[in-house]
Amino acid sequence: MSTKLHNYLQGAWVPHDGEGIPQFDAIDGTLISTCGSEGLDYSATLHYARKVGGPALRKMSFQERGRMLKALALFLNEQKEKYYTLSYRSGATRADSWIDIDGGIGTLFAYASLRRKLPDTRWYLDGEAAKLSKEGSFIGHHLMVPKHGVAIHINAFNFPIWGMLEKLSANLLAGMPAVVKPSEVTSYLSEIMVRDIIASSILPEGALQLVCGSGVGILDDLCEQDVVTFTGSAATGQQLRALPSIIQHSVPFNMEADSLNAIVLGPDVEPGSVDFDLFLKEIRREMTAKTGQKCTAIRRIFVPEDRIEAVQNALSKMLAQTTLGDPRTEGVRMGALVSKPQQQEVRQQVEKLLQHSSLAFGNLDQFEVLGADKTKGAFFAPILLRNDQPSKYTNTHQIEAFGPVSTLMPYRNLAEAIELVNLGKGSLVSTIATADPRFAQEYVMEAAPYHGRILILNEASAKESTGHGSPMPLLSHGGPGRAGGGEELGGLRGIKHYLQRTAIQGHPSMLGQITEVYQVGGAQPEATIHPFRKYFEDLQIGETLSTHKHTVTESDIINFANLTGDHFYAHVDETALEGTPFERRVAHGYWILSKAAGMFVEPRKGPVLLNYGLEECRFTKPVYPGMTIGVRLTVKEKIAQEQRDENDVPKGIVKWLVEVFDQTNETVAIATILTMVRKVEELRS
Structure with a gap:
């Protein structure tokens, strides 16, 4: 390790000018290295992140960025012994360094795993659609997209690795580049890890830059798309939060300060x-x-x-x-x-x-x-x-x-x-x-x-x-x-700090096409062949299968009760219905869902591999014997899955909207089911 730390800016390692700030071994007082940031062009540094790193990250989906984090975590895990060796010089024991080093890498792994909760798109839908009109032809939704700026992370001396990785985990998954400014007291640990990260070529160029010195002036050229996170003393954080560049551009400033x-x-x-x-x-x-x-x-x-x-x-x-x-x-x-x-x-x-x-x-x-x-x-x-x-x-x-x-x-x-x-x-x-x-x-x-x-x-x-x-x-x-009033980590909450939430309004069909998630009330073109006969890539958002109809009988209800052991009084005892919402014996909600599955499932072997689960289900109207029900099965959303190894079947998860309606076309049940579906690329390879 050189006794003169370098800054990594605009794709190059840059030594500091002058004598720099000395960094001493906490155990014996000997010199470890020097660091400095005098004369650095921060305006060019931030511009590089915005124009090179940002676009490269935004081209990737959440799923791709999650896999990138996983690859980085695996790579750093193989390098970690060198970090432990150097960490002793900060005064830390092996157990102390475990918190910093393994804790930081573990956070990368945790955020990489969050990709499973995110779509395979470059945007994220937040919450549910809002019906804004009587007939349902005008709705609204909240869309979240990566900001077009740079995240500037100012970290404390006590966790030079964890403090860096826990912030990077969130902004990189969100699709935003970062400039990291560790404490000049222990930036020698941050520098050695960043050298490995850059050498790995796992991150796109411009996604990560490093300033090892004091960083004075690093916040002078902020714009409205940037984000600043700070960890350190409350006094320093308050001074930075009050900078004109923060106030004038309404830059989000997340502060995590020492507390009692x-x-x-x-x-x-x-x-x-x-x-x-x-x-x-x-x-x-x-x-x-x-x-x-x-x-x-x-x-x-x-x-x-x-x-x-x-x-x-x-x-x-x-x-x-x-x-x-x-x-x-x-x-x-x-x-x-x-x-x-x-x-x-x-x-x-x-x-x-x-x-x-x-x-x-x-x-x-x-x-x-x-x-x-x-x-x-x-x-x-x-x-x-x-x-x-x-x-x-x-x-x-x-x-x-x-x-x-x-x-x-x-x-x-x-x-x-x-x-x-x-x-x-x-x-x-x-x-x-x-x-x-x-x-x-x-x-x-x-x-x-x-x-x-x-x-x-x-x-x-x-x-x-x-x-x-x-x-x-x-x-x-x-x-x-006193603790700063901010929040870091928190799973998906952490990445939302680097995303812009924007309300979008329009017809359900248009919003469905924009978001690639079917919106209720949007166009539902009838499938020409059964959707279960289609491979993952061939399924189109919004395409719908309308099933045959079935008239409910008392035998349906009794047989389901005997099969499942669900003898709840509303299904089996008509004399016990006084004071309830039911007029007479009512069908089980789960019978309705099970019957719906029997009506829309294609029984022959095909691209659908298995039922992956149920996300939401509501029973909205009682179903009595004599009523006739039908089902509309609509492709709601598609999420590609990565192959775990070369033997793993290429596949994706398809979310289906299941609407069960009665003879008056009124919805009696609605659910979202998930299936695992093969990709056609398996056959082409």
């Missing part, structure tokens, strides 16, 4: 119990993982006032077992802070907190370090503070020491616990250790407005729980107020 996250011990949890031990272990893990340098780390600990001594004693014993030192030394469980300046910053914040708190455990100066020189590295021992009057001395709810530091505080009742937790003015996450659902419900209802996530911790979920400090790809990561 809390954990609460429920009054039902007794010392010595399993849940009590889980509570203590969660605190120890969150105080020592990444040496406390996590935006989700537990900073405030609230316990019933009659248990504060028990918690302090037990937690102090656990923290005393934490071995501090070079993470490559056997037996070390906690490494160093990321840098000497960070070490000094944490110390200053602890000294401020000590103005109204006492030292319950730890020492700012007297502690042992294994395998390293304490004076050369950025080591900091676990510190547990205690504030016995948290309602009076509120600096605990305002000052954050971004290291292995937390404050223990008592509460008298649930209302006070909630009030104290909410004094954090907005947090990413809080945890409550309890098995009492009433306590948990009240806490969630009153604390949720101040939190992005709440974990209920107890023995029942502990075995598989990912813990307090682990943002999950399918759940939102962010929080209100």
Whole structure:
């Protein structure tokens, strides 16, 4: 690795000018590399992303971009040991680096899997169509398409890989290019991974650019199509959010800031119990993982006032077992802070907190370090503070020491616990250790407005729980107020941040042709041959099969009841219908659906491989003996599927709209069914 980091801009690796910003080993203080961004042409960089990367990504469908993410995740997974080796120099242990490295790659995999919930198109339909006219000839829908700008990601020092990949996962799947600006403290880790990504040629050119230095001026040339995401301190984020380029162009600015996250011990949890031990272990893990340098780390600990001594004693014993030192030394469980300046910053914040708190455990100066020189590295021992009057001395709810530091505080009742937790003015996450659902419900209802996530911790979920400090790809990561007011991840929610939602209006046929999804009320040309005889490529959106008719009999209902064991009174006992919506014995809803399938299915072997499932189904009108029903089967949507290997059958998923109607042409049932259908390309290859 060169001692001079390069920026990757406009398709080339560019060294920084001048001496640059030095990056030091957190363990021994030796120079790792230098980085810089002075003199870079950010206007050209953003233009390149918009004109080269954006169009290339937008040519791809969601399915294609999802497969691209999967390929990238598989590739990086093969390279990851080199990232672990370098990550030790940031002060991280192997377990700490797992969060950053495997966690980041795992997020790529998770977002790649989301392609299965997205269409094989370049657009995404959001929600359901809105009927805007009496006769149904004028409707509206919400369409989401990739923005034509660039996502600028400004990341924090604590997760140089996860912070980058979790944001890239969403914008790349959405179809938007990115310029990544990692912290200049640890950008050496981001650079080595980006070098591998670029060398792999998995991403189209212009989809990813990298700025390793301070990035001053990177937000000066924004336009209305761009998006900015920021992770870091609340003060810095607020300054960036107020920039004229953000305000003038109404640029979406997603902020995820460090917050004073809390954990609460429920009054039902007794010392010595399993849940009590889980509570203590969660605190120890969150105080020592990444040496406390996590935006989700537990900073405030609230316990019933009659248990504060028990918690302090037990937690102090656990923290005393934490071995501090070079993470490559056997037996070390906690490494160093990321840098000497960070070490000094944490110390200053602890000294401020000590103005109204006492030292319950730890020492700012007297502690042992294994395998390293304490004076050369950025080591900091676990510190547990205690504030016995948290309602009076509120600096605990305002000052954050971004290291292995937390404050223990008592509460008298649930209302006070909630009030104290909410004094954090907005947090990413809080945890409550309890098995009492009433306590948990009240806490969630009153604390949720101040939190992005709440974990209920107890023995029942502990075995598989990912813990307090682990943002999950399918759940939102962010929080209100001090935490920044933004959201990241959250599954499909995450990609919508990079899409423009636009309402489209018109005739159902036109909207169906635009979106390639059949809209109710649109043209339904009658199929000349049975649709089940057609291959995936040959099926046309909107083509419809109208079936023969069937007159319902009481025998139909009785036989279905006997076959299924569904003897619900409305189907079998006409004497029990008083006070119900039914006039007489009524057909089972699932009989209607089953009968419909029997009416529209083509029995001979053909391109249809199997029934893949049922997405939605409603029974809209009672069906009585003597009524005559028919079915309209319409091609609603087609989603191509990738081949898992060379032996896999080329195929796709077809969504069919099933409308069951009676002799008055009124709908009695409506459903969307899915089938797996062969592609004709299998025969041509």
